[in-house]
Amino acid sequence: MSSSLSSLNCYRPRHDSSDDEPEAMVEGKAGWRGSSSTRAGKQPENVWPPYPPPDESELERAVRLEEEREAKLVSDAIDRALEAERQTLRRERKLETKLLLLGQSESGKSTMLKNFQIQFAPNAIRAESDAWRAVIHLNLVRSVNFLLDILTRPPSNNHPGDSSPTTSSFSNRVSATPQPNSDLRRFKLTLSPLRQVERILAKYLSAHDVPSADDSRAASPTGSYLATAADVTIRGGHSWRALCQPRREGDDEGHSRHSDGRVDPVENARQILDACRADVVLMWTSAPMQAALRDEGVSRDDVCAFFLDDADRIMQKDYEPTFDDILRARLQTDGVEEHHLTMETGMFTSRAENGQHWIFYDVGGARGQRASWVPFFEDVNAIIFLCSTAGFNEVLAEDPTVNRLLDSFTTWKTICSSKLLVSVQFILILNKMDLLDARLKEGIQFSHYVKSYKDENDVEHVTEYLKRKFSAIHRHHSPEPRKLHMHSTCAIDMDTTSAVLLRIRDTLLVTYLAAMELI
Numbered sequence: 001m002s003s004s005l006s007s008l009n010c011y012r013p014r015h016d017s018s019d020d021e022p023e024a025m026v027e028g029k030a031g032w033r034g035s036s037s038t039r040a041g042k043q044p045e046n047v048w049p050p051y052p053p054p055d056e057s058e059l060e061r062a063v064r065l066e067e068e069r070e071a072k073l074v075s076d077a078i079d080r081a082l083e084a085e086r087q088t089l090r091r092e093r094k095l096e097t098k099l100l101l102l103g104q105s106e107s108g109k110s111t112m113l114k115n116f117q118i119q120f121a122p123n124a125i126r127a128e129s130d131a132w133r134a135v136i137h138l139n140l141v142r143s144v145n146f147l148l149d150i151l152t153r154p155p156s157n158n159h160p161g162d163s164s165p166t167t168s169s170f171s172n173r174v175s176a177t178p179q180p181n182s183d184l185r186r187f188k189l190t191l192s193p194l195r196q197v198e199r200i201l202a203k204y205l206s207a208h209d210v211p212s213a214d215d216s217r218a219a220s221p222t223g224s225y226l227a228t229a230a231d232v233t234i235r236g237g238h239s240w241r242a243l244c245q246p247r248r249e250g251d252d253e254g255h256s257r258h259s260d261g262r263v264d265p266v267e268n269a270r271q272i273l274d275a276c277r278a279d280v281v282l283m284w285t286s287a288p289m290q291a292a293l294r295d296e297g298v299s300r301d302d303v304c305a306f307f308l309d310d311a312d313r314i315m316q317k318d319y320e321p322t323f324d325d326i327l328r329a330r331l332q333t334d335g336v337e338e339h340h341l342t343m344e345t346g347m348f349t350s351r352a353e354n355g356q357h358w359i360f361y362d363v364g365g366a367r368g369q370r371a372s373w374v375p376f377f378e379d380v381n382a383i384i385f386l387c388s389t390a391g392f393n394e395v396l397a398e399d400p401t402v403n404r405l406l407d408s409f410t411t412w413k414t415i416c417s418s419k420l421l422v423s424v425q426f427i428l429i430l431n432k433m434d435l436l437d438a439r440l441k442e443g444i445q446f447s448h449y450v451k452s453y454k455d456e457n458d459v460e461h462v463t464e465y466l467k468r469k470f471s472a473i474h475r476h477h478s479p480e481p482r483k484l485h486m487h488s489t490c491a492i493d494m495d496t497t498s499a500v501l502l503r504i505r506d507t508l509l510v511t512y513l514a515a516m517e518l519i
């Protein structure tokens with residue numbers, strides 16, 4: 001259709017249809033009739049309308065002019081249709097804002113995406129509550145199983161309090177756990193059904209098996225890397241949410257069944273969780289457990305402590321995840337996920353914004369996944385790059401020889417240099433400010449890891465240093481001068497992040513209005 005439209009569109013009206021000698025009108029116009037060969041009487045090819053025959057009668061001339069007039073009407077109509085089509089395409093494209101979330105693994109990309117969803121499309125994310133419940137339960141049972149393992153395994157050499165760089169993972173540290181006492185042995189027995197729960201939830205959430213806590217250092221079947229006991233990898237895309245079965249009514253035996261009589265395993269898992277609730281609370285708060293965590297140097301993040309602290313609430317049979325829970329659910333991104341967000345009217349959206357459509361591309365940040373980022377560079381309006389500021393004394397899970405902060409600088413430099421991104425908005429988020437603050441207050445010296453840092457060891461000075469550093473890289477390596485928007489966040493704190501999201505929303509809105517030629 002379009003090729004026939006464009007060939008018809010070659011029609012060009014003669015400037016004076018009553019004039020049989022049009023050359024003078026078009027003299028000098030390239031590609032038109034003004035060449036010397038045409039003056040000599042030769043008809044060039046592909047010219048419309050054709051020259052009148054030299055011995056044209058009055059009647060023939062009238063017919064020819066009528067035909068030309070009709071052709072012009074058709075051509076004009078086609079021109080108008082094409083222009084309308086172009087306008088519609090342009091409008092549709094402009095109504096969408098495409099955002100690419102970049103940064104190393106665990107920098108907080110998916111958590112930031114959830115913040116956007118909670119703030120601007122709360123009903124949509126609430127509708128995914130069943131799926132998030134399964135992820136939260138899986139985070140929790142993996143942590144419990146992991147803790148049971150470390151509490152009951154034989155001791156080995158440990159270096160408690162070692163301040164050397166860590167992955168954010170517990171699992172590459174060696175242990176000297178006390179011998180299991182009878183309480184811990186009992187927990188191991190009474191909580192053994194949670195192994196089954198882990199398998200059930202993993203199967204439901206993922207097309208492939210999620211590795212158990214024992215294998216948490218092992219590469220997953222898709223090549224991604226599980227950094228902590230709490231990590232859960234699910235194949236990219238939305239399909240995992242669809243995998244969650246709707247809730248079933250309990251039958252006479254206390255088991256939930258599908259309409260065809262099969263027991264619903266996810267519902268069963270929830271019953272087991274409910275039954276194990278008291279023992280999980282007891283185990284988590286027991287003195288030997290807390291001592292073992294200290295001795296082993298296990299951080300709260302390694303074991304989803306937020307969920308364990310709230311195990312009594314989260315393991316209840318009728319548990320409904322809160323937004324805070326959803327924000328903290330850890331689901332390692334594998335590949336590139338596309339998320340659509342349509343702004344809902346609420347306290348943070350005006351009527352003008354309602355219905356605006358954002359497409360987020362959330363990528364896996366581990367090194368092995370970064371090649372998959374590039375195809376998305378050409379078609380986005382903005383890049384949101386996250387850097388975990390807490391990474392200054394950590395190393396990459398996938399390569400323990402590389403400092404996380406250094407890796408962020410290097411990655412940022414590559415992104416800034418990309419010619420494909422010259423006309424894209426750049427937004428940088430310094431994330432995990434809570435952890436940075438806590439570590440500096442603990443006395444961990446930033447300058448010990450960043451040799452060029454000479455200032456005071458507090459969050460304000462370190463943040464200023466990081467902003468200067470990222471800004472300088474951006475300035476020096478961008479192919480063309482470009483504005484950089486910088487923010488600092490704690491992405492698991494909805495209240496403080498909210499103000500940042502509104503500022504980002506305003507930045508994007510300006511881009512949007514400019515694209516619509518409204519400003």
Ligand SMILES: Nc1nc2c(ncn2[C@@H]2O[C@H](COP(=O)(O)OP(=O)(O)OP(=O)(O)O)[C@@H](O)[C@H]2O)c(=O)[nH]1
Pocket residue numbers: 103104105106107108109110111112327328329330331332333334363364365366431432433434435489490491492493
């Ligand atoms: N303390 C703290 N934890 C955070 C913050 N932001 C994210 N997290 C946690 O860090 C972990 C990793 O966050 P994600 O958002 O999954 O990281 P990601 O960048 O998407 O990681 P990949 O999917 O592996 O690339 C999760 O357990 C989050 O709850 C923060 O500001 N402070």
Ligand SMILES: [Mg+2]
Pocket residue numbers: 109110111331332333362363364
């Ligand atoms: Mg992610």
